[in-house]
Amino acid sequence: MGRTAVVLLSGGMDSAVAAARARDDGFGLVALTVDYGQRHRAELAAAQAVARALEVREHVVLRVDLRAVGGSSLTADVDVPRDGPSGGIPVTYVPARNTLFLALALGLAEARGAEAIVVGVNRVDYSGYPDCRPEFLEAFARVAATGTKAGVEGRAPRILAPLVDLSKAEIVREGIRRGVPFEATLSCYDPAPDGAACGACDACRLRKRGFEEAGAADPTRYGKA
Amino acid sequence: MGRTAVVLLSGGMDSAVAAARARDDGFGLVALTVDYGQRHRAELAAAQAVARALEVREHVVLRVDLRAVGGSSLTADVDVPRDGPSGGIPVTYVPARNTLFLALALGLAEARGAEAIVVGVNRVDYSGYPDCRPEFLEAFARVAATGTKAGVEGRAPRILAPLVDLSKAEIVREGIRRGVPFEATLSCYDPAPDGAACGACDACRLRKRGFEEAGAADPTRYGKA
Numbered sequence A, B: 001m002g003r004t005a006v007v008l009l010s011g012g013m014d015s016a017v018a019a020a021r022a023r024d025d026g027f028g029l030v031a032l033t034v035d036y037g038q039r040h041r042a043e044l045a046a047a048q049a050v051a052r053a054l055e056v057r058e059h060v061v062l063r064v065d066l067r068a069v070g071g072s073s074l075t076a077d078v079d080v081p082r083d084g085p086s087g088g089i090p091v092t093y094v095p096a097r098n099t100l101f102l103a104l105a106l107g108l109a110e111a112r113g114a115e116a117i118v119v120g121v122n123r124v125d126y127s128g129y130p131d132c133r134p135e136f137l138e139a140f141a142r143v144a145a146t147g148t149k150a151g152v153e154g155r156a157p158r159i160l161a162p163l164v165d166l167s168k169a170e171i172v173r174e175g176i177r178r179g180v181p182f183e184a185t186l187s188c189y190d191p192a193p194d195g196a197a198c199g200a201c202d203a204c205r206l207r208k209r210g211f212e213e214a215g216a217a218d219p220t221r222y223g224k225a
Helices: A013-024 A042-053 A097-112 A134-146 A168-177 A202-214 B013-024 B042-053 B097-112 B134-146 B168-177 B202-214
Strands: A004-008 A028-035 A058-063 A116-118 A158-160 B004-008 B028-035 B058-063 B116-118 B158-160
Touching (some): A004 A097, A013 A028, A013 A168, A097 A116, A134 B134, B004 B097, B013 B028, B028 B097, B058 B097, B097 B116
Parallel strands (some): A004 A028
16 A cells, blocks of 8 residues: 555645645645635635546545634634734744644544654745744654654654745745646635735735746736736 | 633543542633534533533533544544453554543633643553553643643643642542532443443443442443443
8 A cells, every 4th residue: 555644635725735745745645624614615626626626545634613712803793804824823823833733644544554744834935833833844854753653662753844944935936846726726715705816915925926936926816906 | 801711521520520629729711522423422422411510610622523533442432451451552543542631621721711731631540541641631731831822921721730640539429529410421431222321342441440439329220231
């Protein structure tokens, strides 16, 4: 069956590129998408489309309704900013989101005997999320080593974050090289009901600039802001 | 409003005693119970009863269906052992369960401004779960410090495991001293449809012996094994 990796697939472009890289490195992919009650529900359909295009072995969608937790504009009734980064940690930060995603991926990796967990986190275009930094990923690797049966047996899944030091333009170029279906991905935090990206939120701004700097056409359908 | 602690409340006796201790230490309690598709559903009703008895400020129940992940007799269609501990990590181990529970507690703690997370894990009557050991809890504390906004701001919630070094008998005695409603708690992994404990699974065996060694009456209703 070969080597297996669990890949966290959000529906965005970064996780699609990270997944394509793991596939090209010879991993069989088990995709994991978390439906956490995010307002940008179109993400979930995008994740399904990306999973199909990448021919993953299995796609698990887990639902955890973080609206009962709150504390973020992505899950609560607070407006998503559309006037550019404000500095500091933005209101789109979801408390402990990547810790939760990695915890779910860790359980799935252990249940499937996977030797790696692949995440598309990135700190270069770091928009203030603490859980996209290498020191966080290293701390989580220690959790995997100490808190699982696999870890006790010396085969804790490795945490792979192949994009952590790339610029958005480099991610675009790498995705093009690997044939990532960017047209299937969605980055927008606040898409219109018809799925069009707003073009104004932080995620849209970063994506647009990445394609511009890479000298590539962005296949995203942008609606009116 | 005073200090707040998020306490992971499973419906079992250990988490009830840990919660009572945090309450007596002056914390306002936000209880968190995770409905993960466990076969011992009566746990959830027990957690509600314990939360009421302890007069928690809020009780959040989060549903994450781990049956899609599998890998454990508690979530899959595998029999729960009833003939005593077999050595090693048992089939009742749920992959990365405490990592997941702590991740959910961390997000809730951050959203509520809590300064502590309280868990009833215990390593003395350690039945082979790697995620009940101090080295795991320390690794998770580092995740909390590096992966959250609260951590970046120097106020990551502390991870408190007040029972980690107590024997089951000591936990019983501490619970009696603090007026824990043991009759509301349920330890059994495989209770009968009417809620009676089986008396034979590892959790029942540990509980019975704890009450015996403490010289106290166990209010559990045991059915026929």
